[in-house]
Amino acid sequence: MSVLGAAHGSSGQTRSSEAYVVVAYGDRLGYHYSAIFAALLISAYKGDGAPVVIYTDRPELFRNYPFEIVPISPQQIGDWSLEGRYWFRIKNRVMYDVLGRGFECVLYIDSDIAFTGDPRVDMARVTPGRAVMFRSEGPANRSPKSSYHSLAGLPKDLFAEDGLVLSPSAPLWSSAIMGLHRDMRESVECADRIIRGLLGKIDTHTLEQFALGVALEREHEVVPSSGKFSIFSTTRTKAFARRRMFEFFQRNHAAPFEVQMAEAKRLRLRQPLGRMVVGRLLELKPGPDPDFGRLA
DSSP states (O other): OOOBOOTTOOTTSOOOSEEEEEEEOSSOHHHHHHHHHHHHHHHHHHOSSOOEEEEESOGGGGTTSSOEEEEOOHHHHHHHTTTTTOTTHHHHHHHHHHTTTTOSEEEEEOTTEEESSOTHHHHTTOBTTEEEEEEEEEETTOSTTOGGGGGGGSOTTTBGGGTBOOOTTSEEEEEEEEEEEGGGHHHHHHHHHHHHHHBTTBOOTTHHHHHHHHHHTTTSEEEEOOOOEEEOOSHHHHHHHHHHHHHHHHHHTTSOHHHHHHHHHHOOOSOOHHHHHHHHHTTOOOOOOOOGGGTO
16 A cells, blocks of 8 residues: 655655554544544644554545545455454554554554543553553453353364463453554454454454454553543544534634644533533433535
8 A cells, every 4th residue: 555645744854763543434524534633633742753644545535634644445445344344453454554664663543532632652652562552441251241251162272373362351452542563563463363263253343452452462561541632432422522523624624734733622522511411311312423525
């Protein structure tokens, strides 16, 4: 895959040893504009020359921003998602790809993460022997209904070539943030073998993060993120944040990059507590995404 250079960058600059990575793909443009907003906040807070690398199927949406763009073709999306059988595998394949592009350390951020402080806090903790993940969610089988209980019934030699016997009580690390060193690229590939080996045997959407945590902990320490950010992962918080982002881009899409960064830092994405409580008590539906196509 090729890289489209930063719109405002200089080809003569020395390439950074670090990079921040965001992924945006699919039919719902809310994910793409959330990625732009996440990248604006990363750029506003990081205060260094490390690039923000965007993997996307809609590179034209990012053309006016100084990000490095890696276009993803429909064929690539199909391959990376195993023809739609497991969409979260795309995160694994993005990390494997970007760690092969010459960067020493890479910090991946989900598009529903909004930094409120310097992301270099996490980047600085990444070493050849230490990875950063968003947080530990405890043992994979912590819930009596967890699909990971089924690991106990699988053949013990399923991943013998990797020297692994998977335990249902292995830690489940969330991958909303991933700070990895280039020496961990083989661990990412090992995680992919685990994903493909367990797909269809373990019924869970968290295979990607479970596999990466297991693969990393073979040879590396894994620590939780120390970054300052808000995360919009529930239906209600995401719906409110998307509406606010839509209004933000209506006002600012033509503004200079520096203005957009400053305005992004000022935007409040959290719904007031009172309204949130009332919405839950009355079981009000969050509503659909705004029509981001009007911005494109």
